Amino acid sequence: MSLTERKHAPYRADIVGSFLRPERLKNARKQYEEGSINREALTEVEDNCIQELVQKELEAGLLAVTDGEYRRSYWHLDFMWGFEGIDHVTMERGYLFQGEETRADSARVVGKIRFVDHPFLAHYRFLNGVVGERAIARQTIPAPAQFLAELVRGENEQHLNTIYPNREDLFRDLAQAYHDFILALYKEGCRNLQLDDCTWGMLCDAKYWATRTNGTASADELKKLYIRLNNAAIAELPEDLILTTHVCRGNYHSTWAASGGYAAVAEELFANENVHAYYLEFDDERSGGFEPLQYLSANKLVVLGLITTKSPKLEEKAAIIKRIREAEQYVPLDRLCLSPQCGFASTEEGNKVTEEEQWAKLQLVQEIAKEIWG
Numbered sequence: 001m002s003l004t005e006r007k008h009a010p011y012r013a014d015i016v017g018s019f020l021r022p023e024r025l026k027n028a029r030k031q032y033e034e035g036s037i038n039r040e041a042l043t044e045v046e047d048n049c050i051q052e053l054v055q056k057e058l059e060a061g062l063l064a065v066t067d068g069e070y071r072r073s074y075w076h077l078d079f080m081w082g083f084e085g086i087d088h089v090t091m092e093r094g095y096l097f098q099g100e101e102t103r104a105d106s107a108r109v110v111g112k113i114r115f116v117d118h119p120f121l122a123h124y125r126f127l128n129g130v131v132g133e134r135a136i137a138r139q140t141i142p143a144p145a146q147f148l149a150e151l152v153r154g155e156n157e158q159h160l161n162t163i164y165p166n167r168e169d170l171f172r173d174l175a176q177a178y179h180d181f182i183l184a185l186y187k188e189g190c191r192n193l194q195l196d197d198c199t200w201g202m203l204c205d206a207k208y209w210a211t212r213t214n215g216t217a218s219a220d221e222l223k224k225l226y227i228r229l230n231n232a233a234i235a236e237l238p239e240d241l242i243l244t245t246h247v248c249r250g251n252y253h254s255t256w257a258a259s260g261g262y263a264a265v266a267e268e269l270f271a272n273e274n275v276h277a278y279y280l281e282f283d284d285e286r287s288g289g290f291e292p293l294q295y296l297s298a299n300k301l302v303v304l305g306l307i308t309t310k311s312p313k314l315e316e317k318a319a320i321i322k323r324i325r326e327a328e329q330y331v332p333l334d335r336l337c338l339s340p341q342c343g344f345a346s347t348e349e350g351n352k353v354t355e356e357e358q359w360a361k362l363q364l365v366q367e368i369a370k371e372i373w374g
Helices: 023-034 039-059 119-131 144-151 156-163 167-187 199-203 206-213 219-233 266-272 291-295 317-327 355-373
Strands: 084-090 105-114 139-142 192-196 242-247 277-281 301-307 336-340
Touching: 023 039, 039 119, 105 144, 105 156, 105 167, 119 139, 119 167, 144 156, 144 167, 144 199, 144 219, 167 219, 199 219, 219 266, 266 291, 301 317, 301 355, 317 336, 317 355, 336 355
Parallel strands: 139 192, 192 242, 242 277, 277 301, 301 336
Antiparallel strands: 084 105
16 A cells, blocks of 8 residues: 555645635625625635635645634634633733734633533534535644633733632633533544644743743643643544644744744653644754654654645655655654645644645645655
């Protein structure tokens, strides 16, 4: 059997999830926010754009496809806002990226966290119906650790402490809410769930971490907490649900938030998180070398994010193949795959590339995968 003929994700030529929003979708969202169209009209535009995107993904040869996160403003916050006990708030400042500040939206605890229903279930139902038997419909959501990081961000923590004076109660409720959501998603037909998690990318950057916490938090303790929380949320799930995680250092309008290799988190993350595979950012020197992959536990796969979504420049095929061969020194080739380093639009602003450049990047991923794995 050819190495490209995998029965489930991750695939040799893969994606992280988000795609550039078409202009008509951006215009419809703006019209909705201004009150000139209603929710139903916006949903119709979203539906049409997602149908067109799925067709393009299939034509690009992808075996697992997403809805491009077209119904979201953010890769993470829209999901958080879908739980009972969470409110959509605006902070004094957004996140500080390299040379740019994000919008200032956030998620704040206002009551006990529970899964009751969630808009992402309907979103997945639509995607799965469009995809049918032609490919795997993948759902992407932020990891529980990422949710926790948002709840203790700035002034959010004061509100959190009021609702959850005992943090163990918070961890239990958050893990249970995730678990309940995932089971509901499974009932909708989902068999491929990706947990997006920048918390590890931030822990890779000692300078970023020191600035963020003012020296008041232990990175080692947080790593253990993040693993415990993530694993609790995904424990005792159906065996045919493929769980993966994506780690990067921030992806906003072609900028980044943190730098540093995976050595700072490798022993905990790669050995102890109970996922099938890791989608890892490796597109430039900020991500360090491949040596930390030696800590990967047996049978887990790594999707090498070697093609950048932050720049329109198309990578040299030979250079990417050389890097895959370097990674092979630490992980066998049959446990490696290839993808872009992140999505093309982690937020609706999108990265500074065109749609044509976006699809050219994915075509390159396909070409390299066929040459490497056959």
